[in-house]
Amino acid sequence: MHELSIAEEMVEILVGHLADYSGSSVESVVVAVGDYSGVDPESLRLVFPFAAEGTPVEGSELIINTIRVSVKCLDCGERTDKISTPLCSTCGSRNLEFDSGRELEITSFDISTDKK
Ligand SMILES: [Zn+2]
Numbered sequence: 001m002h003e004l005s006i007a008e009e010m011v012e013i014l015v016g017h018l019a020d021y022s023g024s025s026v027e028s029v030v031v032a033v034g035d036y037s038g039v040d041p042e043s044l045r046l047v048f049p050f051a052a053e054g055t056p057v058e059g060s061e062l063i064i065n066t067i068r069v070s071v072k073c074l075d076c077g078e079r080t081d082k083i084s085t086p087l088c089s090t091c092g093s094r095n096l097e098f099d100s101g102r103e104l105e106i107t108s109f110d111i112s113t114d115k116k
Pocket residue numbers: 073074075076077078088089090091092093
């Protein structure tokens with residue numbers, strides 16, 4: 001599954017950050033997922049615990065912020081928040097500029113360091 005490899009990548013990034021804080025674990029993760037990122041938020045939520053299993057990220061809360069698409073056509077100037085193909089719905093141009101909607105990134109995360 002596509003989302004699983006993305007979740008694994010996120011876990012890897014988080015584990016990398018944790019290297020600076022020994023004995024710490026991740027409590028919660030906030031990720032931004034654009035409507036045009038090609039990632040299904042529900043699938044990501046579903047597979048995240050599997051990717052986190054056995055790592056300090058295990059048991060953390062995944063908070064997904066979906067980002068609406070905002071795209072501007074550089075040829076005709078049309079701006080839209082609805083896009084299903086990488087083409088301008090008005091003039092058919094591929095010359096599109098995404099202001100938002102393609103995000104797929106960890107926005108922030110909380111670390112718990114009080115393990116005794
Ligand atoms: Zn256009």
